[in-house]
Amino acid sequence: MEFLMNxxxxxxxxxxxxxxxxxVAVLGMSTFILLFLGLSLxxxxxxxxxxxLDSTLTTALWSNTIVTTALALLLWKPLKRMQEQRDSTEVKSxxxxxxxxxxxxxxxxxxxTHTYSGISWKLKSEHPLTTGTKVKVVKKEVGVMWVEAQ
Known part of the structure; x- marks a missing residue:
């Protein structure tokens, strides 16, 4: 303990x-509390x-309290906005x-419906397709495959 205080x-x-x-590594920037505390420390x-600053425990405590609060007040809204941004590009799978x-x-x-991988998917198409048409999946949603003729 003396080594840490020195x-x-x-x-x-x-x-x-x-x-x-x-x-960053474990929580993935999901909470900002450790970010503010880490920067303050x-x-x-x-x-x-x-x-x-003086190298005393009291100074360290008060300094961290003030700096953590200041960082939280300054950075909370910009970081929250950064978290809410969504990428609209579709993922290929x-x-x-x-x-x-x-x-x-x-x-x-x-x-x-079409059964694929043990799941019954609803099929939709922008243009009506008839039985026997060879199709490919062009878009997917929850429980729905959008298809078009090949």
Whole structure:
């Protein structure tokens, strides 16, 4: 314990880096609490290392409280907005290359089903397709495969 108190600045910086690693690698930036705390510990350790703050436990506690609060107030909304951004590009998967012959007529109502991988999928098409038409999957939604003639 005495070793940690004699090297308080370095201890704070190490704890800050560990908190940042846990936030990014383990939690995937889902909570910002460890991000703010990690940055605060790192900043406080650096300020103590450059003798801008006294190397005491009380100073470390108050500095981390103030810096964590300031970072939370400054960064909360921008980080929350960054989390809410969605990528609208469609993901290509093995469904995109799936092709088969229709066993019944298909239209945009989804009354026809096709069993694939043990799951009964509704089939829909923008243009009506007749029985026996060879089709390929062009889009997928929850429980629905959109097909078009090949």
């Amino acid at each position: 090297n308080l600045a370095e201890t704070l910086m190490i704890l800050g880096v560990l908190a940042l690693i846990i936030e 790192l900043f406080t350790g650096l300020m103590m290392n450059f003798s801008l 093995d469904f995109a290359e799936l092709s088969f012959v229709l066993e019944s007529d298909v239209d945009d109502q989804g009354l026809t």
